[in-house]
Amino acid sequence: MPSTTDTAPSSTPLGHDLTRRGLDLVLAGTTDMAETTLRVPLNYYRDDKLTDLEESTILRRSPLPVMASAQIPDPFDYVVRDVLGDSLLITRDRDGQAHVLLNYCRHRGAMPACGSGNARRFTCPYHAWVYDNTGTLKGVPGRAGFDDLDRNRYGLVELPSEERHGFIWAVLTADADIDLDNHLGAAGPELAQWNYENYQYHDERFLESDVSWKGALEAFAEGYHFPFVHGQSLIGMNTVANTHVYDEYGDHHRIGFPFTWISDLENTEPADNWDPVQQMGIIYWIYPNLILANSPVGVEVIDILPASSATRCTVRHSWMARYPATTDEQRTMYDGIFSQVHAAVRDEDFAMLPQCGQGVRRGQHDHMLIGRNEIGVQHMITVMAAKLGISLA
């Protein structure tokens, strides 16, 4: 049975007991399951007002993982990215401290930074006000025109942020508090074990799709679809259909999808070699919008957010290597791995998902029915519904 806990599990979460649980499920031909099926009204996915509420009460109030630490490893590194329509300038200062700044000039709002790179100063393209990488205003051409300007009060607006477990997390509301440890709860120590801060950032891709952001996240919370949607690719070929080990960490969860070779494990490997990372694909949902899909060689970092309507979403898919590449040959190998896993997301999951987007927009049935075997999907829905204060009945 799945375990539900508000504190770190007593045994090591990534210990051999996880492999044992996966193997037992495979040998028994079953999976961890919810107690009952779950009915979800179509409005949960298609109501634009609800999506506005999600944005204001969840997505602009919760710590979001806006960037992997490994993407800006060195002092003065920076990346500009768009999150929920906000341009964010994410920097690392000379002391190694990360900052998440709104990339809007305090003069008349143009964007001082673009792209990514390593820079000590950002010069706004409109009238050349200059900011440093903590957002402090450093220079104003034609000072006589601004003789009452206090430069200390006209820096870029900084969002509350914390860097932990290999990610920079920010709340998109400037005057909000951030309490990442409280937000992650028992998922914090769980994530800490992976040492994502030592991974090597590799590459990223973006896509938009005509499906609810919640529906898109749900595709990463069940393996029921693997043989049908991924039957011709490695996900479908390497995993045991409709079988997973499931654990909850408060608002977050972990799912282990056993690889097919786990069934021979008792004959091929002594029990002290049962590293679960080699035996199953381990996927986390970190509420509200992050998926971490781990393989033996790296992790896919997928964040999904609503885009302009209830049934349109934006997806950022990046990949980090567990073992940093030191040669061109290794980098080329990682290019191949990332293009393969991205193709599965783009050409398989997101080829299917717009059908679900249309189904919720145009369907005249009353509700979706989420199976007992889709326990991770049920968890996503019940957590979101509770946060939004909506009843699913």
Ligand code: FES
């Ligand atoms: S808008 Fe940036 S310098 Fe004028």
Ligand SMILES: [Fe+2]
């Ligand atoms: Fe999938």
